[in-house]
Amino acid sequence: MARPDVRPFRVSFEFFPPGSPAMEENLWHAIQRLEPLAPWFVCVTYGAGGSTRERTHRTVHRILTETSLAPAAHLTCVGATRDEVAAVADDYWAAGVRQLVALRGDPPAGEETYTPHPNGYAYASDLIAGLRARHPWEISVACFPEGHPQAPSLSADLDNLKRKVDAGATRAITQFFFDNAIYLRFQERAARAGITIPILPGIMPVTNFAAMVKFAKKAGASVPAELGWKFEGLENDPETRKLVAATVAAEQVHGLVAEGVSDFHFYTLNRADLTYAICHLLGLRPRVAAEAGRA
Numbered sequence: 001m002a003r004p005d006v007r008p009f010r011v012s013f014e015f016f017p018p019g020s021p022a023m024e025e026n027l028w029h030a031i032q033r034l035e036p037l038a039p040w041f042v043c044v045t046y047g048a049g050g051s052t053r054e055r056t057h058r059t060v061h062r063i064l065t066e067t068s069l070a071p072a073a074h075l076t077c078v079g080a081t082r083d084e085v086a087a088v089a090d091d092y093w094a095a096g097v098r099q100l101v102a103l104r105g106d107p108p109a110g111e112e113t114y115t116p117h118p119n120g121y122a123y124a125s126d127l128i129a130g131l132r133a134r135h136p137w138e139i140s141v142a143c144f145p146e147g148h149p150q151a152p153s154l155s156a157d158l159d160n161l162k163r164k165v166d167a168g169a170t171r172a173i174t175q176f177f178f179d180n181a182i183y184l185r186f187q188e189r190a191a192r193a194g195i196t197i198p199i200l201p202g203i204m205p206v207t208n209f210a211a212m213v214k215f216a217k218k219a220g221a222s223v224p225a226e227l228g229w230k231f232e233g234l235e236n237d238p239e240t241r242k243l244v245a246a247t248v249a250a251e252q253v254h255g256l257v258a259e260g261v262s263d264f265h266f267y268t269l270n271r272a273d274l275t276y277a278i279c280h281l282l283g284l285r286p287r288v289a290a291e292a293g294r295a
Helices: 021-037 053-066 082-095 124-134 154-167 180-192 209-219 225-231 238-258 273-281 287-294
Strands: 010-015 041-044 071-076 099-103 138-143 171-174 263-267
Touching: 010 021, 021 273, 041 053, 041 099, 053 071, 053 082, 071 082, 071 124, 082 124, 099 124, 124 138, 124 154, 138 154, 154 171, 154 180, 180 238, 209 225, 225 238, 238 273, 263 273
Parallel strands: 010 041, 010 263, 041 071, 071 099, 099 138, 138 171
Antiparallel strands: none
């Protein structure tokens, strides 16, 4: 079958560090499944308050040594001095990591508000400046099309993103969203604010609608009523739920493609199936298979 013209898309994938041997096996299955799609980069998160710091470090090093992927390691301001952050960053650089995701970070479990470490970085912009002073990193930062839950206003939140850009951020990754108009309006507001770095849309395939609604409320992301209707009655039907999830995410991605978007960041939740299917629909094919087809 003739291959249709396909635009050159770039994708990146986000994973979280495993908390048990079974979770680690699941993570590495996802990584191995997605690796042939040759993503731009992959990143590994921190838990709240830096609670998974060591597991994150181990996972990043394993990705670096056992795969062909380019890992972007998460670093946060929470629970670490500037010297401790510098030591971690230098270790990553020496190992060959060249990309970071720099975040303020969430407060530790049980704490309602964020309190900077007395000898650490107070904000992500400070962290970025400190990291850039040590090495010429590529640094991704978070942004929030609907506003960070703790931001006093949308304009104040955008000002904060501008500070991160001025400190040396090279790309931004959005919080997940389900209404493409929200992302497109955010792009326009960012451009008017003088923010010119790429803003990657964060796409989250919905595997569990009820759990996602709780997560979205905490993250300050809206959930369209239509999305709830699509998953209605599927609480005990995981197979149909998976098909609906793939359809919903694919529709969202193709809607963004129609608006000229070519770079996508997928929150995989350490699952490969939905993300792989959506990438396939974008025209991405396993590298080995694609090269064989051109031979």
